[in-house]
Amino acid sequence: MGWGRHARTGRGRAPAAARGGLVTLASVLLLGAPGASAAAGASAALPPAGAAEAVSRAVENVENAGTLGALRAASVAPGVPEGYVFTEGAQRIAGAGSTADALRLEAGRAYRSTLPASGRIHYRLELDAGSNVYVSATAVPPGGGGAAVIDGVRVSVQDADGRSCDVDTATFGAAAGPHPVAASAVREISPRKSLCQDAGTYYVIVERADPDGKGASPDDWELELTTVSEPRLERAGVTTAPEEWDSASPRPVTGQAQRRAGGAGFAEATPLDEGVWRDDIRPGQTLFYQVPVDWGRQFHATAELGSASSDGTGFVPAALDLDLYNPVRGHVADVGIGYDGRQKTGSLPPLPHVAYANRHATGAQVGAMRFAGSYYLVAHLRAEVADDFGDGPVPLTLRVRISGAAQDGPEYAEESAPAGVFEVTAQDREAAARGRSTGDGTAMTALAVGGIGTGSALLVGLAVWTVAARRRNVSPDDPGIRSA
Numbered sequence: 485m486g487w488g489r490h491a492r493t494g495r496g497r498a499p500a501a502a503r504g505g506l507v508t509l510a511s512v513l514l515l516g517a518p519g520a521s522a523a524a525g526a527s528a529a530l531p532p533a534g535a536a537e538a539v540s541r542a543v544e545n546v547e548n549a550g551t552l553g554a555l556r557a558a559s560v561a562p563g564v565p566e567g568y569v570f571t572e573g574a575q576r577i578a579g580a581g582s583t584a585d586a587l588r589l590e591a592g593r594a595y596r597s598t599l600p601a602s603g604r605i606h607y608r609l610e611l612d613a614g615s616n617v618y619v620s621a622t623a624v625p626p627g628g629g630g631a632a633v634i635d636g637v638r639v640s641v642q643d644a645d646g647r648s649c650d651v652d653t654a655t656f657g658a659a660a661g662p663h664p665v666a667a668s669a670v671r672e673i674s675p676r677k678s679l680c681q682d683a684g685t686y687y688v689i690v691e692r693a694d695p696d697g698k699g700a701s702p703d704d705w706e707l708e709l710t711t712v713s714e715p716r717l718e719r720a721g722v723t724t725a726p727e728e729w730d731s732a733s734p735r736p737v738t739g740q741a742q743r744r745a746g747g748a749g750f751a752e753a754t755p756l757d758e759g760v761w762r763d764d765i766r767p768g769q770t771l772f773y774q775v776p777v778d779w780g781r782q783f784h785a786t787a788e789l790g791s792a793s794s795d796g797t798g799f800v801p802a803a804l805d806l807d808l809y810n811p812v813r814g815h816v817a818d819v820g821i822g823y824d825g826r827q828k829t830g831s832l833p834p835l836p837h838v839a840y841a842n843r844h845a846t847g848a849q850v851g852a853m854r855f856a857g858s859y860y861l862v863a864h865l866r867a868e869v870a871d872d873f874g875d876g877p878v879p880l881t882l883r884v885r886i887s888g889a890a891q892d893g894p895e896y897a898e899e900s901a902p903a904g905v906f907e908v909t910a911q912d913r914e915a916a917a918r919g920r921s922t923g924d925g926t927a928m929t930a931l932a933v934g935g936i937g938t939g940s941a942l943l944v945g946l947a948v949w950t951v952a953a954r955r956r957n958v959s960p961d962d963p964g965i966r967s968a
Contacts, residue, residue, distance in 0.1 A: 490667070490815045491653045568624045568664050568770075569749035570596055570708050577709075579605025583687050591617055591713035592901030594751070597690075599623055599637065599705040604691040607709070609641070611671055613683040614716040614897070617641075618670045620813035621690045622750065623654075624706040625662035627768065632697025633657065637707075640689045641669045641680070649680035653693050658802035658820055661867045662701060663770045666750070668814040673716065675723060676844070708750075712812045712905055714855070715898035717840075725845035729836040736786045736831070736883040744919050746771025746863065750813060753860055757916035758886045764877035765804075768867035774858040775884060776912040780891030782837045783808075783853075783884075785861055790879025792825040798872030799824045804880075805864045808832055811857030811905055817849050825873055840894045855906040856893055 571594035579597050580586045586608040589595060599605065599621075611617055623637035636655035642648055654667040669688070671680050680686070690707065694700060741762035747753045753772035765771055777783050787806045803823035808816040821830040836842055836850050843854040865878060893907065900906050 490655070490818070567627070567748065568622075568706070568708075569747065569752045570594075570706075571710070571749075571751040574708065577607070579607060579690060579707075582606060583608070586687055589619065589688060589709065589711050591615075591711045592903075593711055595709040595711075597707040597709060599690060599692065599707040601702055601704055602692065602695045604689050607688040607690075609671070609686040609688060609711075611683060611686055613681065614673060616670060616672045616714040618668055618712045618714070618812035618814065619688050620666055620668040620710045620712075621688075622664055622666040622708040622710075622813065623692075624664045624708065625701050626703050626705070627662060629662050629701040629703055630699040631656045631662045632694050632700040634694045635697050635700045636665045636693040637667050637705075638691050638693050639667045639669045641671050642687050642689060643680050643682075644685050644687075647679050649686065652815070654815065655693050657805070661768065661864075663768070663864045664749070664862075666809060666813045666815070668812055670812075670814075672843075674843075710750075710813060711901075713901040714906065715896045715900060718895040718897045721894055722841045723844060725841055725843075725850060726836065726839060730782070731834045731836075733831060733834050734782075734784050734885055734887060736784075737885050738883075741881055744773075746773055748772065750809075750860060753858075755912075755915040755919060756861070756882070756884055757913070758884055761882045761884065763880045763882070765863060765865045765880045766877045767865055767870035767875055770862060770864040771880075773861040773863075773882065775861065775886070776908040776916050777838055777856060777859050777886060778890040778908040779838050779840075779856045779893040781856075781886050781888045783835055783859060783886055784832065785885070786829060786831040786883040787819070787821060787863065788827060788829040788881040788883070789821060789823050790881065791827045792873040792878065793876065794825075794874045796825055796873040800866055800869050800872060803828075803866045803869050804830070805866070806830070806832065807862045807864075808835075809860040809862065810852050811855060811859065813860070814852050816852040816859070823869060823873075823878075837888050856908055857906050858912070 574594040574596045577587055577589075577595045577597050579599070581603065583606045586606040588608045588610060597605070609617060609619070619639060619641060621637050621639040625631065634655045634657075636653060636657075638651065638653040640648060640651040649671045650669040652667040652669050654665040656663070656665060671686055673681060688709075690709075692700075692705075737758065737760055739760050741760040744754055744756060744761040744763060746763050746765070748770075749772055753774035756773045756775045761773075763771060775783065775785075785806070785808065787804060789804055799822060801822045802820035804821040805818060806821070807818040810816050817832045817835060819830040819832050821828050833849065836853050838853050838856050840854060842850050842852075845851045861882065861884075863880060863882075865880075869878065890908075896906075
């Protein structure tokens with residue numbers, strides 16, 4: 485599993501000189517000046533000299549990463565990694581010390597909880613006898629603390645008699661630094677299994693992997709829980725895994741890299757399509773991307789760390805950790821890349837085409853490629869990189885290849901929960917091509933985001949307005965214009 489990470493067993497105030505211009509800009513944005521006067525209004529509201537470069541960067545971020553991505557970029561101080569962004573609207577729920585007091589998790593929902601430094605916490609599931617239910621736990625330790633190499637998060641699903649349905653453990657591994665890690669366990673209906681096949685009450689148990697390990701954090705961790713229900717098939721399908729598939733490593737995608745800023749959590753992962761994508765990652769930072777992979781298609785990714793701009797020397801083993809997760813946040817594969825200041829590259833191992841029958845394979849990597857949907861690339865740069873090469877960003881290039889022809893998926897008897905999680909829609913493909921969700925893009929959305937400084941929000945508001953004015957004033961047939 486690469487680097488021993490997974491094991492499965494059964495804000496600020498704007499500078500004084502700029503505040504006047506930004507307040508004027510706020511008034512214009514909130515009043516909603518007509519499109520015909522956008523350029524003149526923006527000119528009158530521009531902050532004084534010295535802000536032009538910041539506005540230019542914000543415009544680029546809006547065009548490449550969307551409004552929310554630009555807000556994140558504008559609000560993060562240099563050298564300070566971004567915090568994890570939880571699923572919007574996730575319900576707060578307390579884990580119980582005993583199964584007797586466990587609160588219920590409903591399929592299709594996301595929850596926020598707290599993982600204590602020691603001890604187990606419990607949640608409850610009420611399941612039928614036909615659906616597979618996947619529960620993922622993403623642990624988010626506080627930044628700046630310690631981390632034991634084999635510490636992390638362990639999640640298991642058990643029946644009412646305490647028998648294990650599935651267990652998964654995700655650890656920090658060679659990266660040995662606090663960063664988000666995710667583990668996923670399943671109650672699976674299968675003719676090959678005898679346990680956990682009945683309807684009834686089941687329990688989810690979450691705990692630290694090694695809370696007493698050397699250097700382990702003594703703090704409680706934030707926890708994100710997601711539950712996904714996969715219904716039974718309309719008709720019984722193949723019960724054996726594909727015997728043969730193309731396991732040769734494909735040639736990495738070449739060409740000019742396009743800028744695409746990574747997100748700060750699974751729920752805010754930046755969409756990617758096949759291509760070459762460029763980002764910057766700071767020591768200690770974790771970036772999230774999502775790639776729609778349809779039934780019958782094969783996924784491959786290569787990560788490259790660019791050469792350092794500093795004169796530092798040294799070597800950081802497993803400096804970059806790149807993980808691939810499937811649509812239920814189940815771990816698929818990973819690769820670690822050492823760094824000595826020169827350009828370095830690493831690729832995920834070859835993976836099979838997405839197929840329902842992959843779940844019958846004995847290998848975990850093949851079994852994880854069991855459904856279509858959004859697959860997640862998660863890149864983490866080890867904090868120790870700053871010791872040798874400074875705390876500035878390191879260039880990151882992702883080469884994503886999606887080969888093979890899309891096929892029809894299996895006929896499910898019912899809808900999944902959440903709906904559509906195991907399919908790739910036209911909207912998903914559009915988002916991957918554009919680099920942002922189809923609903924992102926208004927100044928009012930930008931101003932409504934909580935926890936971001938007023939100056940940053942207004943700066944991005946101006947950028948959004950500028951981009952919108954460009955798109956209004958240029959013919960949609962112009963080949964140099966990105967799709968809106």
